Amino acid sequence: DTAVSQTPKYLVTQMGNDKSIKCEQNLGHDTMYWYKQDSKKFLKIMFSYNNKELIINETVPNRFSPKSPDKAHLNLHINSLELGDSAVYFCASSQDAANTEAFFGQGTRLTVV
Amino acid sequence: DAKTTQPPSMDCAEGRAANLPCNHSTISGNEYVYWYRQIHSQGPQYIIHGLKNNETNEMASLIITEDRKSSTLILPHATLRDTAVYYCIVRGNAGNNRKLIWGLGTSLAVNP
Numbered sequence: 001d002t003a004v005s006q007t008p009k010y011l012v013t014q015m016g017n018d019k020s021i022k023c024e025q026n027l028g029h030d031t032m033y034w035y036k037q038d039s040k041k042f043l044k045i046m047f048s049y050n051n052k053e054l055i056i057n058e059t060v061p062n063r064f065s066p067k068s069p070d071k072a073h074l075n076l077h078i079n080s081l082e083l084g085d086s087a088v089y090f091c092a093s094s095q096d097a098a099n100t101e102a103f104f105g106q107g108t109r110l111t112v113v
Numbered sequence: 114d115a116k117t118t119q120p121p122s123m124d125c126a127e128g129r130a131a132n133l134p135c136n137h138s139t140i141s142g143n144e145y146v147y148w149y150r151q152i153h154s155q156g157p158q159y160i161i162h163g164l165k166n167n168e169t170n171e172m173a174s175l176i177i178t179e180d181r182k183s184s185t186l187i188l189p190h191a192t193l194r195d196t197a198v199y200y201c202i203v204r205g206n207a208g209n210n211r212k213l214i215w216g217l218g219t220s221l222a223v224n225p
Contacts, residue, residue, distance in 0.1 A: 004156075040217075041198070041217060042215065043151075043157065043200075043215040044215070045212055045213065045214075048212075056212060090156050090157070092157075097211060098211065101159045101162070102157075102159060102213070104156030104157045105156050106155060106156050107154075107155070107156055
């Protein structure tokens with residue numbers, strides 16, 4: 001079974017649309033993350049949740065809204081998509097916020113046209 | 114900004130040891146050195162981490178200098194499947210310093 005799974009794997013959408021990326025982990029971890037990897041391959045943290053509570057919220061446009069219905073799920077909703085949002089988005093989890101042996105999903109490649 | 118400096122690329126022959134260097138001259142006393150790798154089109158994968166002592170696991174060894182200003186990740190017998198980008202990251206263990214701040218890493222090519 002996949003430890004951290006994201007859906008969809010690929011997402012192509014038009015500017016101005018609203019889209020969601022889902023993430024689920026079956027490791028029993030308390031902490032989950034969203035990262036963005038841009039075209040230059042820099043990987044930057046966007047959000048982190050610990051037991052459904054937001055603990056890291058980087059300087060990200062408020063068009064991006066994470067939602068954690070339970071500690072096994074952390075979804076990312078993006079409103080009014082822009083060309084610059086095109087990137088690969090990775091979900092990850094770790095046992096707790098102090099532990100950074102993080103397990104990553106396979107990524108969602110978002111292309112905004 | 115990342116607190117580490119790594120060469121952008123390295124080559125290694127299959128079956129030989131791959132030694133990947135990392136400089137972290139501004140590391141603080143309570144900051145750990147982490148290594149991750151990212152194989153093409155996959156998510157990053159944790160390899161190993163350490164504070165002061167050398168560490169070894171089934172994937173690799175981590176050698177940290179006594180002054181902690183640099184470290185080396187060693188893959189003892191590199192295989193073609195070890196071709197990936199290797200990231201060296203310095204991370205604290207409290208508050209905002211717990212974030213992993215990623216640089217561009219070293220692109221390791223293992224050649225047959």
